[in-house]
Amino acid sequence: MNIRNILILIIAIGCQQTPKPPQTAGHSCTPTQSRFSSSVSITSHEKLDVNLKEMVLIPGGRFSMGGDDDQAWRDEYPKHMVVVDSFWMDVHEVTNAQFSAFVEATGYLTTAEKAVDWEEIKKELPPGTPKPDASQLAPASLVFVPTDKPVSLLDVSQWWQWRQGANWRQPEGPGSSIVGKDNHPVVHVSWFDAVAYCDWVGKRLPTEAEWEYASRGGLTDAVYAWGNEDLRSGKPKANTWEGAFPFRNDKRDGYYFTAPVQSYQPNNYGLYDIAGNVWEWCADLYHEDYYKTLAGKTTHNPQGPKTSYDSNEPYALKRISRGGSFLCHESYCSGYRNSMRMKTTPDTGSLHTGFRAVVSLR
């Protein structure tokens, strides 16, 4: 069995699309890559001299966290009260130019640029999964390829390909590049890559609670960062998939893949592309029942569960990402909602995975 077949196996388990609560715990729009772990510290060291340019102050406060309408998955419930302290947040997703500066300064090699370590990957797979051929363990990442006709949305392997040579410098694989895309969000970054960048720049990843609080922009129980207006009404609000997923993209918002950051209106806190464009890694682990443990309480600055659990992939440790991407469509995950929770193994980068950073207020 080659690694792609392994991925398909995992995908088949992990991306069941039967909506909605209470049938399904949650949803994952990106298949698990299940590559290997990293030695990068999970503790970020925020520097006192951090540059707050292109960051906005998010005033702390109290909010109701979790699903707001019938698009929400079971893991978005129950809604629960959370208080977060004030913090600074990047106004836009980390760009190729910003990530390039990090790599040039440090020589950092991203997860997608390294060969897969079978001894690590097999820990996240069902016991007894056979080792793939060595040629299948070469550096690679997940690339979206549209289908040419309508397909069942149950099988994400129809539009995700494990492509050798795909990484942040070559988002669609060999022959592609980021030339002319300095102001596009960096993609194909793993959670470890995002943490390494944050550590270098003196910032950290937001907690899941901070991210959702920021996305809501002070609006109470709104479904989207802009309020409750339908995504398709009025001016384009975010870079998403418009048309019929995954074979026809009408590009009313102007972009098929990533858009330059700050192409659409910001939310009330001045945050651009907090909905859509690329998914944004958060610090927290994912546990499908985490919100149940917070029900009926007010939690201050929650840091996420102590352990990770996704019943679709019980062997895989997963981290949260938020906000949806240029691939999100109402028929599929509507990931651009404030409360949508994406769960992915931290070694998984893909064509639509990026991040933004935050700094605690001092």
Ligand SMILES: [Ca+2]
């Ligand atoms: Ca688009």
Ligand SMILES: [Ca+2]
């Ligand atoms: Ca985003």
